[in-house]
Amino acid sequence: MKAKPKIALFQCQWCLYSESDQYWVDHKLPPSIHLTKTSCTGRINPLYILNAIQGGVDGVMISGCLPEKCHFKEGNLNALRQHDAFVNLLDYIGFERDRIRFVWLDLQDRGRIQQELSAFEAFLADLPPSKPLATRVSASIGGVND
Amino acid sequence: MTELISKLRTEIEKLFSEDRIDVFIAFKGADSPLRPQPAFYRAGNDLENLEYNSLCQNNLGNYLTRYPNETRIGMVVRGCESRTVNALLVEKQHLRENLTLIGIPCQGIVDIRKLIKRTGEEITAYSEHQNKVTIKYQEKKHTFAKQDVLHDSCLRCLHPNPVNADFLIGEPLPEGDPSLVREKVETFEALSKDKRYEWFSQEAERCIRCYACREACPMCYCTECFVDHNQPRWTESSITSAGTHAWHIIRAFHQAGRCTSCGACERACPVDIKMTYLTDKLNEDILEIYSFEAGMDGETQPPFAAFNMDDKKRFVV
Numbered sequence: 332m333k334a335k336p337k338i339a340l341f342q343c344q345w346c347l348y349s350e351s352d353q354y355w356v357d358h359k360l361p362p363s364i365h366l367t368k369t370s371c372t373g374r375i376n377p378l379y380i381l382n383a384i385q386g387g388v389d390g391v392m393i394s395g396c397l398p399e400k401c402h403f404k405e406g407n408l409n410a411l412r413q414h415d416a417f418v419n420l421l422d423y424i425g426f427e428r429d430r431i432r433f434v435w436l437d438l439q440d441r442g443r444i445q446q447e448l449s450a451f452e453a454f455l456a457d458l459p460p461s462k463p464l465a466t467r468v469s470a471s472i473g474g475v476n477d
Numbered sequence: 478m479t480e481l482i483s484k485l486r487t488e489i490e491k492l493f494s495e496d497r498i499d500v501f502i503a504f505k506g507a508d509s510p511l512r513p514q515p516a517f518y519r520a521g522n523d524l525e526n527l528e529y530n531s532l533c534q535n536n537l538g539n540y541l542t543r544y545p546n547e548t549r550i551g552m553v554v555r556g557c558e559s560r561t562v563n564a565l566l567v568e569k570q571h572l573r574e575n576l577t578l579i580g581i582p583c584q585g586i587v588d589i590r591k592l593i594k595r596t597g598e599e600i601t602a603y604s605e606h607q608n609k610v611t612i613k614y615q616e617k618k619h620t621f622a623k624q625d626v627l628h629d630s631c632l633r634c635l636h637p638n639p640v641n642a643d644f645l646i647g648e649p650l651p652e653g654d655p656s657l658v659r660e661k662v663e664t665f666e667a668l669s670k671d672k673r674y675e676w677f678s679q680e681a682e683r684c685i686r687c688y689a690c691r692e693a694c695p696m697c698y699c700t701e702c703f704v705d706h707n708q709p710r711w712t713e714s715s716i717t718s719a720g721t722h723a724w725h726i727i728r729a730f731h732q733a734g735r736c737t738s739c740g741a742c743e744r745a746c747p748v749d750i751k752m753t754y755l756t757d758k759l760n761e762d763i764l765e766i767y768s769f770e771a772g773m774d775g776e777t778q779p780p781f782a783a784f785n786m787d788d789k790k791r792f793v794v
Contacts, residue, residue, distance in 0.1 A: 378703065378711055378727055385719045398789040408784040416733050416762055416781075420726065423666070423758050425674025463674040467719040 335363040336389035336455035338448065341379065343372045343395040345402040349441040356444060364448065372396075373406025377417040380431065384421075387465040389455045394434040394444060407435075426463045430455070479530075481581070484646050485553060486524050488579055493520045498551035498577055502540050504533045510603045511589050515540060529553065531587040531605055531623065536741040538562050538695035542570045549575045555583035557739035559639035560772025561695045564735055564779075570698065573775060580642025582650045585623065585631035586740075590749065592626055595619070630740025630753050633657040640773060658738075662758050677725075683748050684721040686714065690752060691728065693745035696735045703727065729755035734763045734779035737772045 340360070347353040360366055365388070369375055372395030380391050393414065401407045414433065422428040434447045485503070492498050505516035506528040513528040515535050537552055538561030544550060550571070554562060559580060566573055592600065592612060602613035611620045624632075635653040639645065665673060688704070691697045703711045704724055712727070713720030729752065736756040743753055763769050767780040777783075 377730055378723070381723055381726060382711070385723065398786065405784060405786075408786070408788050409781070411788055412781055412784050415766075416759060417730055419762050420730055420733075420755070420759060423673070424677040424726070424755070425670045425672075427670070461671075463670075464722060466678075466717070466722055467713070468717065 333456065335361070336452055337387065338364045338451065338455070339380075339383035339386075339388045339391045340364050340366050340448070341372070341375050341391070341393045342366060342368050343402075343407070344368050344370055346372075346394050346396045346436045347444060348436070348438050352441060352444055363452075371401065371403050371406035372410035372414075373401075373403065373408075375410060375414075377413060380414075380417065381421075381464070384426070384430075384464050385467045387462065387467065389458070389462065390430045390432065390451055392432050392434060392448065392451055394436055394447075397435050397437050400437065421464075424463075427458070430458070481646060482527055482529050485529060485579065485581075486527055488644075488646070489518065489524060489527070489551065492551050492577060496520075498549045500544070500548060501551040502537050503553045504528045504535075504537075511592070511600055529581070530603070531585060531610070531627075532589070532603060534586060534589070534741070534744045535693065536561055536695050536739045538565060539693065539741070541565055541576075541695070542698040544571070546572050546575065549577070551577040551579065554578045554580050554639050554642055556634060556637040556639055557583070557737050559641050560636065560737040561739060563641055563772040563775045564696060564737055565698075566775040567778060568735075578639065578642045580639030580645045582639070582645065582647050583631075583634070583637045584650065585627040585634065585637075586744070587623065587626050588628040588744070591628075592621075595621065595626070628740055628744060629661075630738055630743065633660065634738070636773075641775060658757060659761070661754050662761060665754050665758075678718065678722065680750050680752075681721045681725040682716075682718050683750055684716065684724065685748060686716050686721065686724065687747060689745040689747060690742035690750075693741040694732070695739075695741070696732055696737075697728075725750075725752065725755065728752075729759060732756050733759040734767075734769060734781055735771050736760055 342356060347356060356366060372393060375393060383391050395407045395410060398408055418428050418431050432451055436443060489501050501518040503516055504513040505526040507514045511532055513533050515537060518524060536558055538558050541562060542565065559578060562578065565571060587610060596614040596619055600612045600614050604611045608623045609620055610623050610626055611618055635655060635658060637650045637653065691702060704714055712723040738757065738760060740753055743751065763780055769780050771779065
């Protein structure tokens with residue numbers, strides 16, 4: 332059986348309005364999904380996304396709040412501008428932009444994060460295995476960083 | 478001494494005698510005729526070795542951030558340098574009232590590598606006249622058309638005239654051709670995805686991590702760069718491919734909406750890595766989406782600092 336695609340999930344800690352969703356993300360995520368909780372999508376430096384890609388994930392998903400719902404008023408607007416340009420740049424140097432996906436969640440989107448993740452997983456599973464930029468070598472086999 | 482330099486000298490002397498500046502940043506002749514160095518003149522200093530020609534490689538805007546805001550700085554600026562100064566002013570790196578800018582419409586910077594490629598390393602004299610460049614190599618004189626030896630980023634320069642100079646020396650030049658800017662980005666974009674990645678990694682992996690590009694770049698003025706940070710370590714700082722890729726991507730990305738396309742990074746690179754194709758692309762994106770061009774005025778905030786609710790309609794998943 333083919334291994335499940337690895338996903339790095341960056342989640343804004345305010346974006347899941349329903350408690351059950353947050354519980355699921357915190358405790359029931361499948362092992363192929365790596366969760367990084369941040370205080371706001373605006374806190375996600377493009378470098379974090381690049382680090383995840385270099386570490387060998389198949390896809391990066393970023394979930395945040397809708398523009399007017401941001402806990403910090405405008406953090407996600409900042410994130411949108413930066414991440415837009417960053418994904419453009421990555422695409423320009425040959426990394427498929429589809430491997431990075433944004434989900435902007437609203438109050439009524441109960442359970443949507445699970446659907447989005449499984450859809451993303453199915454999408455990634457169909458992609459060819461080549462992974463540009465996944466260049467980091469783990470320390471256990473002679474790399475300098477993990 | 479050319480006419481330009483003597484004019485420049487009188488202006489600098491005037492500024493010092495009127496006590497309008499504390500320090501004047503310009504270029505001086507050095508041991509090698511190919512490499513004039515940045516010079517910092519104070520009142521009473523001898524201006525004998527003042528130099529200005531097409532070999533002045535540095536972007537002098539780089540030194541603006543090294544002085545406190547109270548220092549009254551005089552500076553000679555070309556097109557790209559004046560835009561750099563504007564971009565730095567937007568980021569509150571100095572006060573406009575403490576700056577006196579002498580503008581020179583720029584005819585382009587000569588790429589030393591192109592000269593050396595045509596002759597050899599031991600060039601002993603350099604002179605220029607209008608569109609001709611004359612060098613002395615092994616006791617023989619060689620003359621080239623300036624256009625052939627200009628640096629790549631100067632060939633596709635859009636605004637050769639200073640945009641915010643207090644006064645100009647020389648006549649304003651015609652603006653550049655925007656289609657030339659696209660050329661390099663276009664040829665890169667025309668390649669397939671794999672080819673683009675291959676090209677990028679080949680260029681990036683030649684990097685020796687000397688950070689000359691960072692030091693030469695006037696917009697890279699952080700006191701602690703993300704690559705120097707080691708608690709936590711954001712990226713590998715050795716010359717592994719992961720490290721060099723990350724450096725080149727993030728370095729370029731930090732210039733998004735701030736780069737003024739002066740090409741100082743490429744000129745500073747000891748192993749001749751091409752990097753302006755990355756920043757040019759980012760500039761193009763920023764111009765397309767936000768209609769913003771870095772450094773064209775001293776007030777408009779760059780797009781990453783000026784987000785607002787109007788972006789809302791762009792939130793589509």
